[in-house]
Amino acid sequence: MSATFLPYGRQAIDESDIEAVAEVLRGDWLTTGPAVDAFDAAFAEAVGARHSVSCSNGTAALHLALAALGVKEGDTCVVPAITFMATANAARYCGAEVAFADVDPDTGLMTPETLDAALARAEGTARVVLPVHLAGQCGALDELAHAATLAGAVLVEDASHAAGSFYRGEPVGNGRYSAAATFSFHPVKTIAAGEGGAVTTNDDAVAARLRLLRSHGIERDPARHRRQEGEPWWHEMHALGWNYRLSDIHAALAHSQLKRLPAFIERRQALARAYDTALQDLPDTVRPLARTRACNPCLHLYPVRIDFEAAGRSRSAVMDRLRAHGIGTQVHYIPVNEQPYYQDRYGRQDLPGARRYYERTLSLPLFVGMADDDPQRVVDRLAQVLGL
Structure with missing residues (x-):
């Protein structure tokens, strides 16, 4: 694929x-x-x-x-x-x-x-x-x-x-x-x-x-x-x-x-491990989602944390260039407290952890139909787009 x-x-x-x-x-x-x-x-x-x-x-x-x-x-x-x-x-x-x-x-x-x-x-x-x-x-x-x-x-x-x-x-x-x-x-x-x-x-x-x-x-x-x-x-x-x-x-x-479901779990976990391995070769400005100790996840998404400011690239520009290379990405999520409805109801709230997470997150492709070499392909293109 x-x-x-x-x-x-x-x-x-x-x-x-x-x-x-x-x-x-x-x-x-x-x-x-x-x-x-x-x-x-x-x-x-x-x-x-x-x-x-x-x-x-x-x-x-x-x-x-x-x-x-x-x-x-x-x-x-x-x-x-x-x-x-x-x-x-x-x-x-x-x-x-x-x-x-x-x-x-x-x-x-x-x-x-x-x-x-x-x-x-x-x-x-x-x-x-x-x-x-x-x-x-x-x-x-x-x-x-x-x-x-x-x-x-x-x-x-x-x-x-x-x-x-x-x-x-x-x-x-x-x-x-x-x-x-x-x-x-x-x-x-x-x-x-x-x-x-x-x-x-x-x-x-x-x-x-x-x-x-x-x-x-x-x-x-x-x-x-x-x-x-x-x-x-x-x-x-x-x-x-x-x-x-x-x-x-x-x-x-x-x-x-x-x-x-057992086959889906096995495949998603294998793809996540492939991403983890591929990302080890990148600088600390690009890191996988931090993992919690007590959870063995079947990941629905594969978010990475990217310091876009340090890379000198905007997130939208990175997403556009990846799409041009045949790679779709998404952002999960805009902090809900910053949505207009909730700001109008509760006012602006200072939640620095949520703001920091949002500023860096980008979800890379993850689904069971991916080929074995797709995670490496995605990470290689991401490094290229970021100029790493």
């Missing part, structure tokens, strides 16, 4: 995926059918959680998780400044406020120290802490959970990047440190559903609430109806929910992809 354009990420679809979707298309259920339940059961087993509740996308997963936990107006959710804006937006959908935590400038992750500072700013209103597993890598979940508990809050892991990652030898999403974990199955993620998401939890009541809210708050179980009419069409709306269901078409694709 070295002669073709390398995007920063893309899906890996094979004939087994196509056949899985075709089987649904030949059947009776395109939505609200058995493929959804089958995927939910398989994903829960894969991450070691009691429940997995799938939904339409990763943003919906975040919203559902917070809503199922009862987050409301008057509450505060702590969110790292380096993330996709959906992490913060989900809190606002519930009427809660957002306290932005600074991050380690070399990992982009919330730390126990930056969490403590954000909790202090929340002044006792923190209800949920949302650590983001940026690029697929976890921070100190045990320490973050302890700090959240002391503040009267719970952890909800934004694991949108982290399907296939492990923390202290256990799968991310198993609920050891959190009330829930949310996942995304967007095409560039490790598992693709086209669009899709899931929430995992070990709490039976939270799982029941998730299932209720993802389908308009409608209850169809006669045993749970407040009114017994005896009509087979009877249903009751018990909460104000949303149409966040995953279709059987998307669930079939995600389930097929899940069966290949």
Whole structure:
């Protein structure tokens, strides 16, 4: 694949995926059918959680998780400044406020120290802490959970990047440190559903609430109806929910992809090692993402830290020249606290770790369809573009 354009990420679809979707298309259920339940059961087993509740996308997963936990107006959710804006937006959908935590400038992750500072700013209103597993890598979940508990809050892991990652030898999403974990199955993620998401939890009541809210708050179980009419069409709306269901078409694709997760993990880790090796020959002005000790990540992204000022090149110029060489890159992410909506709401905030991380980050291509020599090719071109 070295002669073709390398995007920063893309899906890996094979004939087994196509056949899985075709089987649904030949059947009776395109939505609200058995493929959804089958995927939910398989994903829960894969991450070691009691429940997995799938939904339409990763943003919906975040919203559902917070809503199922009862987050409301008057509450505060702590969110790292380096993330996709959906992490913060989900809190606002519930009427809660957002306290932005600074991050380690070399990992982009919330730390126990930056969490403590954000909790202090929340002044006792923190209800949920949302650590983001940026690029697929976890921070100190045990320490973050302890700090959240002391503040009267719970952890909800934004694991949108982290399907296939492990923390202290256990799968991310198993609920050891959190009330829930949310996942995304967007095409560039490790598992693709086209669009899709899931929430995992070990709490039976939270799982029941998730299932209720993802389908308009409608209850169809006669045993749970407040009114017994005896009509087979009877249903009751018990909460104000949303149409966040995953279709059987998307669930079939995600389930097929899940069966290949071990191979995806192995391939992504091999490509990441190839990048790590290739980058060793470059000066310290270009470094890979710093790694945390307790996490064995299946990287969704491969961010590097580049001192663009020292190289005398702007990031946009580097990206343009790499694209001319057939290499796509992206920036993950602009600090969310600097988005106009959040600046208008909370004013300007000084989060130097997030600013430093953002100024240097650039995501290089990483997807399972890359050739063995593609990481070296990318690093060679990057060095050339930077004049190294």
